Amino acid sequence: MHFNKNHIIKLLTRVQNFAADNLILVQKQNINFEDDFDSTYYGLIIRQYCIISDIRLLFTHKTDNSLTSELILFRSLIDDYIHITYIVNQSDKEEQILNFNGDAINKNFKKLSDLATFNEEKLKGKYPYYPTKKSIDEIKEKIKNTPRQQKYILDKDNFKLRTFRSTGNLVRSLNNEIYEHRLIRAYFLWRRYSDFVHYSNFSFGLEQQIDPKTDETYTEFAEIISYSYKTLLNCLSHYSEKYNLEIKDRHNLADYYKESEH
Numbered sequence: 001m002h003f004n005k006n007h008i009i010k011l012l013t014r015v016q017n018f019a020a021d022n023l024i025l026v027q028k029q030n031i032n033f034e035d036d037f038d039s040t041y042y043g044l045i046i047r048q049y050c051i052i053s054d055i056r057l058l059f060t061h062k063t064d065n066s067l068t069s070e071l072i073l074f075r076s077l078i079d080d081y082i083h084i085t086y087i088v089n090q091s092d093k094e095e096q097i098l099n100f101n102g103d104a105i106n107k108n109f110k111k112l113s114d115l116a117t118f119n120e121e122k123l124k125g126k127y128p129y130y131p132t133k134k135s136i137d138e139i140k141e142k143i144k145n146t147p148r149q150q151k152y153i154l155d156k157d158n159f160k161l162r163t164f165r166s167t168g169n170l171v172r173s174l175n176n177e178i179y180e181h182r183l184i185r186a187y188f189l190w191r192r193y194s195d196f197v198h199y200s201n202f203s204f205g206l207e208q209q210i211d212p213k214t215d216e217t218y219t220e221f222a223e224i225i226s227y228s229y230k231t232l233l234n235c236l237s238h239y240s241e242k243y244n245l246e247i248k249d250r251h252n253l254a255d256y257y258k259e260s261e262h
Contacts, residue, residue, distance in 0.1 A: 003218035005059060011225045012056040014251040018229065019049035021248040022236055029243045034148065036097050038242075041235035044080060048228050048235075051076055067210060067217075068196065074224045075193035079167070081227035082186050086170055088234045089179050102152030102162025105143070109161070112136060186227060189220060226257055 023045055031038045055073050087096045112131050119130035131139075143149050144156055154160045165173065171187040174180035195203045212218045239245040 003222045008221050009059050015229050016052045041238045044235050048232050071196040077224050077228045078186055078190040081231050084231050084234050099162045099164040103164035106161035
């Protein structure tokens with residue numbers, strides 16, 4: 001099937017409705033936001049709804065032919081799909097969720113530490129808004145002494161936090177399961193769409209070559225929209241198992257994505 005713009009808007013609307021309908025149902029559950037699993041899946045559902053809604057608005061209201069914003073947002077959907085699909089297919093998925101969230105804290109701390117080093121070495125430690133070595137030590141102690149953060153700490157004395165595999169290393173670790181082949185395909189799109197996140201003449205030239213009316217761009221967009229649906233489904237499955245949530249599917253997306261490539 002060769003997709004066109006109207007097809008994409010229709011698919012976006014269906015997945016947007018799927019996210020909105022089930023977000024309402026999830027919000028009626030007694031969710032424990034102190035629980036990493038409840039909060040992670042909830043946050044991902046909200047994120048899918050927001051990104052899909054924004055892409056739909058772009059397709060519905062934009063008057064020019066550029067796809068810059070759409071390409072960047074679609075790349076985010078691919079990223080979420082790869083991560084959550086990998087996690088829910090692991091035998092230790094609870095540990096993987098902790099690694100995933102701990103890795104974000106670890107990376108943020110290292111980023112702040114780098115800024116503090118730059119501030120101290122180049123800016124005499126006085127640049128506004130930049131952290132200092134003292135403030136970094138205070139952040140470290142706060143993390144070490146916050147009860148909720150303890151599950152992310154592997155070694156308190158040496159301040160070693162949990163880590164999660166990079167997207168590239170994650171995909172390279174895959175074997176031969178069906179879901180793994182899907183992630184390998186998604187990784188190809190993720191790498192390609194990553195070119196559009198940061199500007200260069202190369203990325204600008206790539207975008208100028210896109211002609212969705214004649215090439216496979218809309219077909220790829222349809223595939224990525226299916227990733228968002230599957231991300232939502234994986235998240236909602238957590239609430240189905242834990243809270244007996246009955247997933248609402250007014251557009252019969254389960255049948256559509258069962259029988260269709262997209």
